[in-house]
Amino acid sequence: MDTGILDVPGAQLYFEVRGSGPAFLTILGGxxxxxxxxxxxxxxxxxxxxxxxxxxxxxxxPLTGPPREQRIEEHADDALRLLCEVGAEPALVFGTHSGALIALDLQARHPERVRRLVAHEPPSFALLPDEAHWFSLAREAVALCRQEGVGPAMRKFGEETGVTAPPEPDPNLPAWVKDMLTRMSANMEMSLLYEMLPFSRYVPDADALRTAPLALASGVQTRSMLMHRCTLAMGKHLGVEPVELPGDYVGYLRSPAEFATELHALLSARPGQP
Structure with a gap:
């Protein structure tokens, strides 16, 4: 595995590259x-x-300036610069949760750089008929994060959405897992305070994406939950019939081998297939 740091306007991006074959970019959320x-x-x-x-x-x-409200378009520009740095053109892309929104924006504005996209559970509250309720919940979670921290905020948010905070690191876990969980808690604070509200308002350009090579997917274990509803709403917005992938909202982490097999099939689909 190779690692690197890419300077972009307002930030420095840490990245990893492994394997060989067609370029495949992952964009995670939260x-x-x-x-x-x-x-x-x-x-x-x-x-x-x-x-x-x-x-x-x-x-x-890290950001090179003080934290501020984040924009989907800025994050999509980061992904574009990363693809240019690695020399990937065009690339297969997997985006999940807010990463799916970022990936959709990347494909809408730079279709020449995306060979095929799988967007997993994009959380666009603005497409839901009861959007006011979910924006209200998001505002409550942000306020609670400022007052009491990530844990109480995510518990509040998770009660209705099923999306939970990362667990406290167990001393018996492998070192890389403990390090990841520690970082996730810090990253989640940034996500709650500066990403949740602006990201969940984002609605991708349907005209640019309606004929694009993309698939929408949700976890088989998240049926009827908020992120599944968001995926269905996005499918209606884009004219795309969503499919299911193994596991829940983090199926790619809990069952990576099974998830990878199904994801590979979606990435390899011929034009006109889901």
């Missing part, structure tokens, strides 16, 4: 970072050159 994508990357490295990274504002990809 508090996730390159380590959280590592099991999936390992399962796909015999088929692809897998690029994983920490998004701007994460612990290993």
């Amino acid at each position: 508090g996730g970072d390159a380590a959280m994508a590592a099991p999936l990357a390992g399962a796909l490295a015999d088929r692809y050159t897998v690029i994983t990274y920490d998004r701007r504002g994460a612990t290993r990809s």
Whole structure:
């Protein structure tokens, strides 16, 4: 595995490259970072050159100025610069949760750089009929994070959404897992305070994406939950019928081998297939 640091406007991006074959970029959401994508990357490295990274504002990809409200478009520009740095053109892309929104924006504005996209559970609250309720919940979670911290905020948010905070590191866990969980807690604070509200308002350009080579997916274990509803709403917005992938909202981490097999099938689909 090779690692690197890429200077981008307003931040430095930590990234990892492993494997060989067609370029495959992963974009995680929330508090996730390159380590959280590592099991999936390992399962796909015999088929692809897998690029994983920490998004701007994460612990290993620090901002070069004070924290501020984040924009999907800025994060998509980061992904574009990373693809240019690695020399990947065009690339297969897997984006999950807010990473899926970033990936959709990347494909909408730079279709020549995306060979095929799998967008997993994109959390666009603005597409839901009861969007006011979810924006209210998001505002409550942000306020609680400022007052009491990540744990209480994520418990509040998770009660209705099923998306929970990362667990406290167990002393018996492997060192890389403990380090990842520690970083995730810090990254989640950034995500809650500066990403949740602006990201969940984002609605991708349907005209640019309606004929794009993409698949929408949700976890088989998240049926009827908020992220599944968001995926269905996004499918209606884009005219795409969503499919299911193994596991829940982090199936790529809990069951990486099974998830990788199904994801590879979606990435390899011919035009016109889901």
